[in-house]
Amino acid sequence: MNVLIVFTHPDHQSLSYSFLQAVLQGCKENHVIQNVQVLDLYRENFNPVLFFDEKKKRRNMYKDPELEKYRNQLSWAEKIIFIYPIWWGRPPAMLMGYMDKMFASGFAYKDNGKLLPEGLLMGKSVVCISVMKGPTFYPMFWLNNAHKVLLRKALFNYVGIKKVKFFEFGHMENSKGKHFEKIKKVYQYFQKLNIA
Template sequence: MKLLVIYTHPNHQSLSYAFLQEVIRGGEDNTHIEEIQVLDLYEELFNPVLVFNDTKRRRDMHADPELTRYREQLIWADKIVMVYPIWWGRPPAMLLGYIDRMFASGFAYRDTGGLFPEGLLQGKSAVCISVMKGPAGYPLLWLNNAHKILMKRALLNFVGIKKVKFFEFGSMESPKGKHKEKLEKVYRYFKAINH
């Protein structure tokens, strides 16, 4: 199994970065995982801004030479792991900009003329690991599960990724946030997965 880990936080002293380290540690201790690639969007200075004009057309986005290496990573990966904070009830704009640019028609999906497109990233799975200041039940009770619906139904399922696992950790700025237990939970998951 090949893991692509997309890390989206501007600070390497953050709790999100600690979760990234546990993903890597668990993956390295798992004999089913043959290789791990980490894409740090902020460190990479990834440009999340969509540009369409006379020379840069939307219909050509799937072949944008600037994004070749990122497309190759997505094709290469069996499992796509996203590690990010929840800000304003959703992932950072940097991650959503990455998705805007990468999930292009002709690469991530193909219109079929029907109600739904054909997802071209079928056979892959995804894991979303997110942390937030608010309590764990906040997204479900106050936001009608908007974060999970966005990530699973609107984005990942749309491009053919049907198997999506969530670790949505709340109260992470509290000293009672059980950080150690949550970090250990992520480590154990990645140490044990076999598909």
């Protein structure tokens, strides 16, 4: 299995970074996972600003040479893991900008004249690992699960990715947030992960 980890946090002393290390350790101990690549968007200085004009058309974004490296990573990956904090009820702008650019028409989906397009990333699966200051139930009861609905339905299902798993951890700035247990849960998930 080829695994791509897209890590989105500017601070390598953060809890998000601890989850990245747990994922990497779990993958290392899993014989099913042969190859792992990490894309650290902040360290990469990824430009999240989506720009197009008369000369640079949005419809041609799928062949933008500046994004070829990232398209190759997504094509190569069988499992894509996103690790990020929840800020204002959603992923950071850096990650949303990456998604704006990478999940483009002609690469991630193709319009076919029907209600929904043809997803071009079928067969891949996604795991989203997010942490937030507020309680775990906050997004569900106060925001109608907007974060998960946005990613699962408006993005991943749209491009053909049907297998999507979320680890969404709350109270992560609280000393009683059970950090070790949550990190261990993620580590064990990837340690035991199989192809199915």
